[in-house]
Amino acid sequence: MEIENTKCPECGFNNFERDESKGELICMKCGAIVNIDMVDTSPEWRAFDVEQKSKRTRTGAPMTFTKHDKGFSTEIGSSTAELYKVPVKKRAQYYRLRKWHKRLTKSKDRNLSYSFSELVRQISYLNLSSSVHEEVARLYEKAVTKGLVRGRSMESIITALIYAIAREHGSPRTLSELSAASGIEKREIGRAYRYIARELKIRILPATAKEYIPRFSSLLGLSGEVQARSKEILDKAADEDIISGKGPTGIAASALYIAAVLGGEKRTQRDIADVVGVTEVTIRNRYKDLVEKLGIEEEVEKKAAETEKRQNKRVEDKIL
Numbered sequence: 001m002e003i004e005n006t007k008c009p010e011c012g013f014n015n016f017e018r019d020e021s022k023g024e025l026i027c028m029k030c031g032a033i034v035n036i037d038m039v040d041t042s043p044e045w046r047a048f049d050v051e052q053k054s055k056r057t058r059t060g061a062p063m064t065f066t067k068h069d070k071g072f073s074t075e076i077g078s079s080t081a082e083l084y085k086v087p088v089k090k091r092a093q094y095y096r097l098r099k100w101h102k103r104l105t106k107s108k109d110r111n112l113s114y115s116f117s118e119l120v121r122q123i124s125y126l127n128l129s130s131s132v133h134e135e136v137a138r139l140y141e142k143a144v145t146k147g148l149v150r151g152r153s154m155e156s157i158i159t160a161l162i163y164a165i166a167r168e169h170g171s172p173r174t175l176s177e178l179s180a181a182s183g184i185e186k187r188e189i190g191r192a193y194r195y196i197a198r199e200l201k202i203r204i205l206p207a208t209a210k211e212y213i214p215r216f217s218s219l220l221g222l223s224g225e226v227q228a229r230s231k232e233i234l235d236k237a238a239d240e241d242i243i244s245g246k247g248p249t250g251i252a253a254s255a256l257y258i259a260a261v262l263g264g265e266k267r268t269q270r271d272i273a274d275v276v277g278v279t280e281v282t283i284r285n286r287y288k289d290l291v292e293k294l295g296i297e298e299e300v301e302k303k304a305a306e307t308e309k310r311q312n313k314r315v316e317d318k319i320l
Contacts, residue, residue: 065137068112160193172207176277209251230259254286
């Protein structure tokens, strides 16, 4: 039955919408259902709550790149303990099947199985999203298929991909953080990133200082007002062309320091340096550039003095 030649028996209108889940054709004018020969792809059962749905559904987890077998291959026995659940007469056969199943596994699958366990560890350590995890796994499998990992450290390739994809998804991590997560030197991560980006044609724009603000602010325990003010400072600095050519982490750290002082939530430069992973000298230099060229030096110093005086008074009150 062709939809073009079909008319609604109720109103004569010929504009319809398909409902694939119910196998129906619906008139867009009056809402009448015109039954035609369509395949109903919905399940034959109904569920009225989440518990019923989970019990009645017969499909497994969706396909994912984060598993070496995409999540739907067969595994004979998940551990040695499974052997003792098999009848004694069948244990030799079970053991032989499990052994040959492992032997027939391709080298690529063995590589991915080991590599993805390392990827899970780093993603968890860096507190990155599942979307980053999925994309890194997809690109790593592509790199293995092309033979780009052969002769190179598996950890360095995974870390380089995390560095690139985290930036692409707007949650960048510094090289210091990646080095701490993987145990690989920053120079090696940079070398692996340049190689894999060239071979896989990955083009990622450099991370901006504003992208680091939410995470640094959260780690420092600063409020949303301080976070918003630091972004305003960075916007003004960008308009004045102050931050061009400067490291984004240093600029983000100094903007947070200024915003925290103005918001009465002062953090020491040492505290911020420890969280961000830059030196206090870098924060001081970027701080001076920002307050002088934005004309807020006096305001920041006055607010800092007030905050310090208030903190000293609290200490004295506690002592008394």
